[in-house]
Amino acid sequence: MSWQSYVDDHLVATGKVTKAAIMGKQGGVWAASSGYNLAQNEQDAIVRTAFTQPDQVRANGITLNGFKFMTLRADADEVIGRKGDRGVFIIPTNQAILVAEYDAPTSAGEANVVVAKLADYLKSVNY
Template structure:
């Protein structure tokens, strides 16, 4: 992996995404905001949700110890919400990109940031 922390910092500097992380497909953390990381079996859970996106609607999306109600689940993206907070997870060929927003933003706005990075990485083979 290259310097994934630069991408994490760019997502959070958008003012939309408050916490972010990038993992490779083996669950190795490439970069994250301070104090934000998947816990225990959360990576495996995300990995399985991308394999069977429909399951996200029954199990929810668990990130950093928080279970989000699934709003959208597809083979390359999952959106979740809990109260006024939300999460967007995008999968590329080599990465999982996670962005969390708070009440100051929306899941749709966070999706633009997270999916924009995912599209950029897909364009470079990542």
């Protein structure tokens, strides 16, 4: 299965995630939903800062595709951001990082279940 199909079929097609990307832990976007373009500085913030300097992420928020989210949680397992009706989950696996945004009326819990399920699967197959 291609990385693009994970984004399209396992995240966006659920109706609970509006935009998503899968990045490598060493950098680079492996796949992204249509029109979801993470700038290089946004990618760097995820890869280099999000999970290693959580205090900085909590203090400054996280910007994705030009939209800045306030950080609700940042630790080694997950970064959660929210602003208005939009939210984001950023979850690392063994080799990848899942980035998934959602919008109202989807609740944070509904979106989190979808993203966490894919993250758990990728971890189980060493990705």
